[in-house]
Structures are given as C-alpha cells and as structure tokens.
Amino acid sequence: GAVVSQHPSWVxxxxxxxxxxxxxxxxxxxxxxFWYRQFPKQSLMLMATSNEGSKATYEQGVEKDKxxxxxxxxxxxxxxxxxxxxxxxxxxxxxxxxxxxxxxxFFGPGTRLTVL
Amino acid sequence: AQTVTxxxxxxxxxxxxxxxxSCTYDxxxxxxxxxxxxxxxSRQMILVIRQEAYKQQNATENRFSVNFQKAAKSFSLKISDxxxxxxxxxxCAFMKHRLNTDKLIFGTGTRLQVFP
Numbered sequence: 518g519a520v521v522s523q524h525p526s527w528v529x530x531x532x533x534x535x536x537x538x539x540x541x542x543x544x545x546x547x548x549x550x551f552w553y554r555q556f557p558k559q560s561l562m563l564m565a566t567s568n569e570g571s572k573a574t575y576e577q578g579v580e581k582d583k584x585x586x587x588x589x590x591x592x593x594x595x596x597x598x599x600x601x602x603x604x605x606x607x608x609x610x611x612x613x614x615x616x617x618x619x620x621x622x623f624f625g626p627g628t629r630l631t632v633l
Numbered sequence: 634a635q636t637v638t639x640x641x642x643x644x645x646x647x648x649x650x651x652x653x654x655s656c657t658y659d660x661x662x663x664x665x666x667x668x669x670x671x672x673x674x675s676r677q678m679i680l681v682i683r684q685e686a687y688k689q690q691n692a693t694e695n696r697f698s699v700n701f702q703k704a705a706k707s708f709s710l711k712i713s714d715x716x717x718x719x720x721x722x723x724x725c726a727f728m729k730h731r732l733n734t735d736k737l738i739f740g741t742g743t744r745l746q747v748f749p
Binding site for chain 1: 675677678679680683724737739740741742744
C-alpha cells in the first residue's frame with residue numbers, strides 16, 4: 518500500500534518560534550495533500566488543501582499567514598507554524614491523494630506539537 | 634454543504650460479538666464516496682472500507698461490512714467477530730465524486746471498546 522511519512526513525529530518548542538512539519542509520499546506522487554488538525558478526543562479538522570506548484574487553499578477560519586504551506590514537489594508538502602503559541606499545541610496530520618488508487622487519501626502518522 | 638453525523642460517541646462490545654456503528658450524512662450530490670476510517674491509540678488513520686454511491690451492493694472487507702441506504706442517507710459499519718485490536722476511534726467520512734481532488738468531511742467519531 519501507499520505510505521505517507523511525517524517528520525517530526527513530535528516536537529516541543531518555545532512560544533514565538535516557528536516549527537516546520539514535513540509530509541512525504543514515499544511510493545507515489547501526490548499532486549494534492551491535505552493538512553488536518555486534531556484536538557484530543559475530537560475529529561479531524563481540515564486546515565488546508567495543498568496543491569503541487571500552486572498556492573494552498575485554506576479552510577474558513579484558518580490563518581494562512583500563521584500556517585504556511587508549501588508543496589514544492591510531487592512528494593513533499595510542508596506546514597510551518599509561525600510564531601507558535603500554546604494554543605497551537607495540537608496533533609497535526611497530513612494526507613496525500615493517490616490518483617492511481619481511486620483518489621484515495623493516505624494518511625501520515627501525525628505530528629504532536631507542544632508549544633511551551 | 635455536506636454534513637456527516639455519528640450519533641454514538643462511545644460503543645462497547647465483547648470479543649467475538651458483532652457491533653454496528655451508525656453514520657448518517659446530508660448531501661445534494663448524486664455521486665460520492667463514503668468511508669469508514671479507524672484511528673487506533675497510535676493515531677494512525679487507517680481506511681477500513683469505502684463505498685461508491687453509484688454501487689448498490691454493500692461493500693465488505695473481511696469482518697467489516699456496511700449497510701448503505703442511499704435514500705435514507707445512512708451508512709452504518711458492521712464489525713463481526715470483534716477482536717481486541719478493533720478497539721479504536723471510528724470515523725465516517727464523505728467525499729464528493731470528482732475526477733481530480735476533493736476533501737474528506739469527517740463525522741465526530743465513535744469510540745469503540747472491545748472487551749475480552
């Protein structure tokens with residue numbers, strides 16, 4: 518099956534710093550990737566849709582200047598949380614769309630971000 | 634706008650028994666996909682089963698099967714011969730049927746506990 522990796526799996530940072538999370542499709546090309554945020558015991562909330570070579574599409578209420586998304590290649594999308602604050606602490610999950618597999622989304626293992 | 638509703642926040646079942654998780658959705662689309670995802674304690678999202686709306690036959694994957702009622706906009710998941718490893722959060726999800734890409738809309742989830 519298709520594999521999606523995320524790095525790092527967990528990160529702790531100080532308030533005011535920026536954190537970059539990588540999402541890679543390891544064995545397929547993904548023109549589209551998605552970034553989700555999940556609070557404890559809650560569902561996944563879509564933050565943005567990342568398209569290779571173009572600007573990301575953000576969901577309503579998501580600050581695009583706060584959560585920078587770059588999808589520079591067909592196998593890599595990055596999410597940068599800028600000037601992180603404790604309220605940004607959450608579990609961030611990416612998924613990659615495999616056009617060869619009925620447009621199925623394959624999920625990364627997630628990144629736990631803790632902002633002190 | 635599409636919505637997905639899971640009315641059972643928590644369910645429990647004894648090992649080897651059968652359990653059914655409910656999901657309803659609302660859409661004006663005529664063609665779409667429905668999914669059940671499993672999120673175990675590791676938090677890795679795993680696709681359990683998918684159903685294409687134009688297919689009348691209910692999807693099955695080993696011990697997992699769905700009861701898809703298009704007119705009623707209902708999409709329940711039946712887990713037969715429950716195993717301890719089935720303990721997880723289960724999310725129902727909807728996606729429009731398009732040639733390129735679209736986002737998943739998730740329900741709030743059902744936490745399933747399988748007891749020995």
